[in-house]
Amino acid sequence: MSPDPESHTVPIRVLIVDDQPLVRSGFSMLINSQADLGVVGDVGDGAQAVALVDSLAGRAEGPDVVLMDIRMPVMDGLEATHRILSAHPGVTVVLLTTFDLDEYALDGIRAGASGFLLKDAMPEDLLAAIRTCHRGDAVIAPSTTHRLMQRFIDPPKPQAPADPRLDELTPREREVFELVGHGLSNAEIMQRLVLSEATVKTHVSRILAKLQARDRVQLVVIAHESGIL
Structure with a gap:
């Protein structure tokens, strides 16, 4: 190798x-x-x-x-x-x-x-x-x-309060966030949304900052726990 x-x-x-x-x-x-x-x-x-x-x-x-x-x-x-x-x-x-x-x-x-x-x-x-x-x-x-x-994540309760941090995301950031939550890579998000690599990376960086997440793994956790998927 x-x-x-x-x-x-x-x-x-x-x-x-x-x-x-x-x-x-x-x-x-x-x-x-x-x-x-x-x-x-x-x-x-x-x-x-x-x-x-x-x-x-x-x-x-x-x-x-x-x-x-x-x-x-x-x-x-x-x-x-x-x-x-x-x-x-x-x-x-x-x-x-x-x-x-x-x-x-x-x-x-x-x-x-x-x-x-x-x-x-x-x-x-x-x-x-x-x-x-x-x-x-x-x-x-x-x-x-x-x-x-x-x-291992319990299904979200229908009446569970929404994560207020999600309100900070723009509509495009929300789209990118949901795709990250589904496990898509940057390359796959580029193809899905017809964006450049630099744009996708910028969106992911801003999402990480707004949701106070350490990395993409924690973004997946937030996406599941918030029930948006």
Whole structure:
């Protein structure tokens, strides 16, 4: 597998957090095989992850992206995600889930994780997710993230009050927001609305600011919870 075309002079630093040594070893070999990625550590539970990120904060070997398992002993990935992102907002967290068992993945996204992957994802999907999240976007493939949210978000109550932040959106921003909520990428939104890439990016940036959302994943959460889909 070749590295992403947008290679980095300094490799993206990745911390692997999983209670299974074989999983950590496999991920490490895959990530270290890429010229633009590098593993700075691997630990077996959330408490160790929090301690390591704290100790490396501000140092050259501090992680850019944390691959975080959800179900672990001592401290699970959800609590660890909350603690890491509360103290170090510049770090990106990608949750790892078995999907059928991890019913709390949505809580991790609400805590600020930039997305999640199935543990049996293809290697190229894992590598792409690391690069995508490091660029400030989110992993939100309709085949994974969207289905998980549909499964675990309660249907909105008919009389539930509307989110007042939605009133701040212009009609065009509302259109873009709804398409993001359905899991469409910028390229797909460009085609659907016949807009330029720069225009779509501008709309998404403004929507993120107006809805006070960290990334596209949280926009999907807001779209579902507000009942606009």
